[in-house]
Amino acid sequence: MHALLVEDDDRMAHALGTALAQRGHSVRRVGRALDALRHVHEAEFVLLDLGLPDLDGLELLRRLRTVCDAPLIVVTARCEERDIVQGLRAGADDYVVKPFRMAELMARVDSVRRRSAARPGSAGPTGAVSGAVGDRIVRSGDVEVDLARRTVTVAGGEIRLTRREFDVLAFLAERPDEVHAREEILDRIWGDAFLGVSRSLDVHVAGIRAKTGRSRLVRTVRGFGYQLGAPPVGSGPPPDPALPDVRGPDGGTR
Ligand code: CA
Numbered sequence: 001m002h003a004l005l006v007e008d009d010d011r012m013a014h015a016l017g018t019a020l021a022q023r024g025h026s027v028r029r030v031g032r033a034l035d036a037l038r039h040v041h042e043a044e045f046v047l048l049d050l051g052l053p054d055l056d057g058l059e060l061l062r063r064l065r066t067v068c069d070a071p072l073i074v075v076t077a078r079c080e081e082r083d084i085v086q087g088l089r090a091g092a093d094d095y096v097v098k099p100f101r102m103a104e105l106m107a108r109v110d111s112v113r114r115r116s117a118a119r120p121g122s123a124g125p126t127g128a129v130s131g132a133v134g135d136r137i138v139r140s141g142d143v144e145v146d147l148a149r150r151t152v153t154v155a156g157g158e159i160r161l162t163r164r165e166f167d168v169l170a171f172l173a174e175r176p177d178e179v180h181a182r183e184e185i186l187d188r189i190w191g192d193a194f195l196g197v198s199r200s201l202d203v204h205v206a207g208i209r210a211k212t213g214r215s216r217l218v219r220t221v222r223g224f225g226y227q228l229g230a231p232p233v234g235s236g237p238p239p240d241p242a243l244p245d246v247r248g249p250d251g252g253t254r
Helices: 010-022 033-042 057-067 081-089 102-117 163-174 182-190 193-197 200-212
Strands: 002-006 026-030 045-048 072-076 094-097 137-140 143-146 151-154 157-159 218-221 225-228
Touching (some): 002 010, 010 102, 026 033, 033 045, 045 057, 045 102, 057 072, 072 081, 072 102, 081 200, 094 102, 137 163, 143 163, 163 182, 182 200, 182 225
Parallel strands (some): 002 026, 002 045, 072 094
Antiparallel strands (some): 151 157
């Protein structure tokens, strides 16, 4: 596949480019945000460094997402949880902090590519919420999760989750009586239990709770995983309106 490697550091770019080429990918490496925007249309997946000389990487990520839906992994030295949350919210499919092990990064590349191929609307099973679930609607308190239409309503009003937030919620909703291990969820939704070390799952659960305004919709089983919770009707405040990022032009699909 054709990779766009956005990295201004020559040594890092060389190491990444070599590893990608060894796995049969063709690579275009650019060191500036402007060139990334120029070439992103040809990319089948993107590796993006956030520390670039001409534009903040998060801003570049947002701009790339307006023109490109290819799988994208942020590869950066920024390791604060806030940075990771912002990166995932801005549309990154995964987030890898430098220094990293090349084998792990390559496994994540494979993983996001597999998931991308299995996205709803494309061919193939979606993994988390396949057609096998039929047209079930799962209710929990005043929250309704429509597994077939991929919609969520809270007290009758539709909430927009990102694609992956919905996948996590739907996975829990499919078997509401069961507690699901973190590794199981990561493996099913992210295609990769590797991510057990990352914060991706927690970030997405936090997003589900905030956007539905139902903090008990997803129950944390400490040290193990998550289960669909049962918030009493009207238990929480209304969904948080201070999350405009999810209502952006592509917010509902990422
Ligand atoms: Ca850099």
